[in-house]
Amino acid sequence: xxxxxxxxEETLAAFxxxxxxxxxxxxxxxxIEADRxxxxxxxxxxxVQGALLDTVEPIAMASGPSPAATAARAxxxxxxxxxxxxxxxxxxxxxxxLGPWRPIGIRIAMRRVEVAGATARVFMLRAGPGIALPHxxxxxxxxxxxxxxxxxxxxxxxxxxxxxxACTEHDHTPRVDPVEGCTCIxxxxxxVQLQGWLGRLLxxxxxF
Amino acid sequence: xxxxxxxxxxxxxKAGAVAQGGRFIVLFDPNSLIxxxxxxxxxxxxxxxxxxFAPRVKGLxxxxxxxxxxxxxxxxxxxxxxxxxxxxxDPAKAxxxxxxxxxxxxxxxxxARRETRSRLSQIYEILDExxxxxxxxxxxxxERDARVRAAMTQLSVDQYRVVELAFLExxxxxxxxxxxxxxxxxxxxxxxxALSHLRSRLEDLR
Numbered sequence: 001x002x003x004x005x006x007x008x009e010e011t012l013a014a015f016x017x018x019x020x021x022x023x024x025x026x027x028x029x030x031x032i033e034a035d036r037x038x039x040x041x042x043x044x045x046x047x048v049q050g051a052l053l054d055t056v057e058p059i060a061m062a063s064g065p066s067p068a069a070t071a072a073r074a075x076x077x078x079x080x081x082x083x084x085x086x087x088x089x090x091x092x093x094x095x096x097x098l099g100p101w102r103p104i105g106i107r108i109a110m111r112r113v114e115v116a117g118a119t120a121r122v123f124m125l126r127a128g129p130g131i132a133l134p135h136x137x138x139x140x141x142x143x144x145x146x147x148x149x150x151x152x153x154x155x156x157x158x159x160x161x162x163x164x165x166a167c168t169e170h171d172h173t174p175r176v177d178p179v180e181g182c183t184c185i186x187x188x189x190x191x192v193q194l195q196g197w198l199g200r201l202l203x204x205x206x207x208f
Numbered sequence: 209x210x211x212x213x214x215x216x217x218x219x220x221x222k223a224g225a226v227a228q229g230g231r232f233i234v235l236f237d238p239n240s241l242i243x244x245x246x247x248x249x250x251x252x253x254x255x256x257x258x259x260x261f262a263p264r265v266k267g268l269x270x271x272x273x274x275x276x277x278x279x280x281x282x283x284x285x286x287x288x289x290x291x292x293x294x295x296x297x298d299p300a301k302a303x304x305x306x307x308x309x310x311x312x313x314x315x316x317x318x319x320a321r322r323e324t325r326s327r328l329s330q331i332y333e334i335l336d337e338x339x340x341x342x343x344x345x346x347x348x349x350x351e352r353d354a355r356v357r358a359a360m361t362q363l364s365v366d367q368y369r370v371v372e373l374a375f376l377e378x379x380x381x382x383x384x385x386x387x388x389x390x391x392x393x394x395x396x397x398x399x400x401x402a403l404s405h406l407r408s409r410l411e412d413l414r
Binding site: 009010013016017018019022025026029032033039041042043044045046047048049050051052053054056057058059060061062064065066067068070071073074075076077091092094095096115116117 | 245246249251254255258259261262263264265266267268270271276279280283284287288291292293294295296301302303305306307308309310312313314316317321324325326327328330331332334335337349352353356357360371372374375376380381396399400403404406407410
């Protein structure tokens, strides 16, 4: 996997600080899981937080439970085996419910990712080789991580693991790889106007 | 990189106190305290960690605008998690401070978003399950932390303040701009400069 498109420094910093909307965070996490470079950057940003913890002025705890009382609340745990995730799915999706794949056109299907804590809507999209994804405009964010295959638009080719951080007033028509097709996970905020016949089909299903 | 500080007599005994000029000086070594908890549920080691880190977690959260009450709760829960998860701590991945800061971040999210059934903290835990990167290809967690710390001392006061606020609870870049009474663009450019400075200090070590 050779990843070329990564989140901006600011996006990664907001993710590391726990400030992103959960839907956007899920899509960023799918990329981080696939990309060693972004994992390292995340560790560095977490080290910044560790450094801040070391240098901050301590504030005395109120006369709450003593350390001994705190320790008495639970026993230390040993390392647990990680649960198995659905084959081919990013591990970071484990905490979330996934809807069934539903066809929304010829050789294109979508699947909801249930992120209860999110403002952004999150879904997976699977498209057959060579098709054009719905032409659309939007007012908020549309962040995508490619899970398999690839697509291409005016800003380049996005293959498995790549992160596509499309911003406001971005107007594009991704074209799916003619051989591999494409499966991706998308988080959207704001309102989106889908255009063309495919857009009209998709519109009610994605509840914009 | 580890601050030296005086501990209680009990904590000193556990942490391995050294006599110097007739006074006890203790090198606070969180790694060995965490290891003692993992090995034998050592309560004195835990008390020493608690006394050191709980007020710092509380301080960090309050600096980010969290109420004293919530900061206290997160600090308590963070140290409880340190007690419970001591066996999972891997010094090759991160320093103790960084590990504890990430636990505090996750618990702060859980507690602040508990009405929304947020699972965000689980995402961080899953990403953390990843095995440490190839040891020859990257820095150990402790080395990386030391580098980051050294690089942070070289930030300008302005950059440091922006980084600090941007990493604390609940501050969007707009909030940082409002709080420091500087334009949003200035926040973004200072943050970008500060982060690229940190990055350049780390990159030659990869």
